[in-house]
Amino acid sequence: MTTSAAQRRAPRLYAISDLHVAYAENRKFVDELWPEHEGDWLIVAGDAAEMMADIEWSLRTLAERFHTVVWVPGNHELWTPRDDPNQSRGEARYRQLVDLCRELGVHTPEDPFPVWRGEGGPVTLAPLFLLYDYTFRPPGTHGKRDALEVAYETGVVCTDEVLLHPDPYTTRDDWCRARVALTKERLDALDPDTRTVLINHWPIVREPTRILRYPEFALWCGTEATADWPVRYRAEAVVYGHLHIPRTTWHDGVRHEEVSVGYPREWKRERHPNPRLRQILPAPGTAD
Numbered sequence: 233m234t235t236s237a238a239q240r241r242a243p244r245l246y247a248i249s250d251l252h253v254a255y256a257e258n259r260k261f262v263d264e265l266w267p268e269h270e271g272d273w274l275i276v277a278g279d280a281a282e283m284m285a286d287i288e289w290s291l292r293t294l295a296e297r298f299h300t301v302v303w304v305p306g307n308h309e310l311w312t313p314r315d316d317p318n319q320s321r322g323e324a325r326y327r328q329l330v331d332l333c334r335e336l337g338v339h340t341p342e343d344p345f346p347v348w349r350g351e352g353g354p355v356t357l358a359p360l361f362l363l364y365d366y367t368f369r370p371p372g373t374h375g376k377r378d379a380l381e382v383a384y385e386t387g388v389v390c391t392d393e394v395l396l397h398p399d400p401y402t403t404r405d406d407w408c409r410a411r412v413a414l415t416k417e418r419l420d421a422l423d424p425d426t427r428t429v430l431i432n433h434w435p436i437v438r439e440p441t442r443i444l445r446y447p448e449f450a451l452w453c454g455t456e457a458t459a460d461w462p463v464r465y466r467a468e469a470v471v472y473g474h475l476h477i478p479r480t481t482w483h484d485g486v487r488h489e490e491v492s493v494g495y496p497r498e499w500k501r502e503r504h505p506n507p508r509l510r511q512i513l514p515a516p517g518t519a520d
Contacts, residue, residue, distance in 0.1 A: 243271030243299065243350045245357075246509040249306065249433065249473025250279040250492035253290050257496040261507055262290055267298050273348065274298040275357070275512065276338075277473045277491055278306025278433030284318040288332055295336045302339040302346060304359045305329060306433035306474060307452070311395035322399030322407070326361070341415070345422075348429070352514035355468050356422065360415050360432040362458060363408035368438055368450035376405070383448040390452035412457045419465050429512060431471045436461055439483050440475060440490060462486040469512050478505055480516075487515070 246267075253259040267274070280290040280303075287309055295301045309329055312321045320328055333340045341361040348355045369379040383389055392404065401407040422428070430436060434454040441450040453474060462470050462484060469487045476494035480487060493499060493507040 241269065242514075243269050243273065244511055245273045245275070245348050245350065245352075245429075245513040247275035247277060247431075247471045247489060247491040247512050248493060248507075248509050249277035249471075250476060250494050251276070251281065251290055252279060252308070252493065252495060253281045253286050254283065255496050258493060258507075261493065262293060265294070265297070265509070271299050271350070273300040273302070273350075274509070275359075275429075275431055275471055275491070276301060276303045277431055277471050278304050279308040279473060279492075280306075282308045282311050282313050283316045284328075284332075287329065291333060291336055291338055295338050300339070300346065301337075302357055302359050302431065303333055304341055304431050304433055305361055307390070307392050307396055311391070312397055313395065321397040322401070324399065345418075348513055350513065352468070355427045355429055355513060357429050358419065358431060358465070360430060360436075362411050362415060362432050362434060362436075362455060363404060364434055364452055365405035365408040365412075365455040365457070366451050367456040368441055368453050370447050370450070379448075379451055383451055386446070386448055388446040388448040390449065392452055408455055409457075412455060419461070422465070427466050427468050429469050429471060430462060430465060430467045433472060434474050435472045435488070435490075436470050437483050437488070440472070440477075440481060440488060443477060444475070462488075468515070471512060478510070
């Protein structure tokens, strides 16, 4: 699209996730990422990076280019890598990330929900931070302990078990339950006619994880507690990442967009789509 054509069309709401800029190829991708319209908004659905300095570079770069940026944390932002000079953990690390975003003018799950008033709007954008509670269990398992034993036996274990600390909560699922309760209270307070875009790093419903090559990994992918949220909260779309399987699916009549870039070894595969921004609003096929 030429510059003049881009400026003639209306602003759009885009989304992307799992930038993983510690990889040189991914950092180059972000460095070359620009909006086509000065009014374009961007959702960053988690996993920009692991190191605080890389996270800041990613969000600052995008915030300086896009009209509005909305961010939610992924599991990688919440890791405490041994070689990161910032050794904050758990809730304290999350709060530091929120403070960073506020310095950059980036919306977070702790801020008032922004409203998209462009084409397809008005729609309330709801950035969520929900984590997971080990309820996406492999078939035939009973309870968290049984499911984790199967995962360890098969060798499919998320690095979160080592690097994502839940402090001050006892466990990550305790932290998840607290986040779900807090978030539900905020969503319940919305006007009953409000349409939303629900934004979370992890899938909000179980169905997208059915395609995983290693089903045991679903344990670290969400919570059954949010299964009815897309319908309950009148979602025009649900935006998520984490799975590194970018695609559009429909569940209970709601569009779900997995918007990840992923690792270079993944997006360089012949059948993997090239990394790109994914249009959320106006819904693809309805834009001018």
